[in-house]
Amino acid sequence: MLSGMTAAKVLVVDDEENISFLVASALRMAGMDVETADSGSSALSLADSFRPDALVLDIMLGDVDGYDVLRSLRSRGHTAPVLFLTARTSTADRVKGLTAGGDDYITKPFALEELVARVRVALRRTGIADSSPILSAGDVVLDDDAHQVTKAGEVVHLTPTEYKLCRLLLTNAGRVVSRGQILDHVWEYDFDGESAIVETFISSLRKKLDDSDQRLIETVRGVGYTIRRPS
Structure with a gap:
């Protein structure tokens, strides 16, 4: 959002x-x-x-x-x-x-x-200005101006790559982002063959953002990952 x-x-x-x-x-x-x-x-x-x-x-x-x-x-x-x-x-x-x-x-x-x-x-x-985004899903908020992510008001310390991945998923909340799209956007080049690097960083991000009873980042098997919009 x-x-x-x-x-x-x-x-x-x-x-x-x-x-x-x-x-x-x-x-x-x-x-x-x-x-x-x-x-x-x-x-x-x-x-x-x-x-x-x-x-x-x-x-x-x-x-x-x-x-x-x-x-x-x-x-x-x-x-x-x-x-x-x-x-x-x-x-x-x-x-x-x-x-x-x-x-x-x-x-x-x-x-x-x-x-x-x-x-x-x-x-x-045309006289139209674009806004600086604050992206959120549940209690996770990303402030791009401050380059900061918080969860329930507490700062979450992310690596630069984790931050880019989090921002990509929040920007596309409600959409499934494929592994190839993540590689293109976060790492900005293609890997030859299969690579576990996306799964590794998704796992790291989940450890920092997920609650014990609720998963923020969902896996769409065989496709990629998504952050579901709150119902």
């Missing part, structure tokens, strides 16, 4: 699941309310219901390209800034993206920190 001022709403549109997850997680960690779509048609439907303040839009989608999605958005009255995300790097492609009405053009591969910064710039241009 995010606390504080109303979060800026961002719609991420990309048909590559891992990229969509990483971008959405980075934006959520920056305090933004994020929804994702994996096609042009679902993006248009979500834009109508979610009413985003900004969009991160991949150009090469499976059903329709990002330029057509942008034209449809504008025809429906959506004026939110659009940041194109693409593997196309030529000057001609950049010009096409910007002249099509895009507010920025980000090429893959990209640094997540730079993408977040560009989204913030686009939001500021």
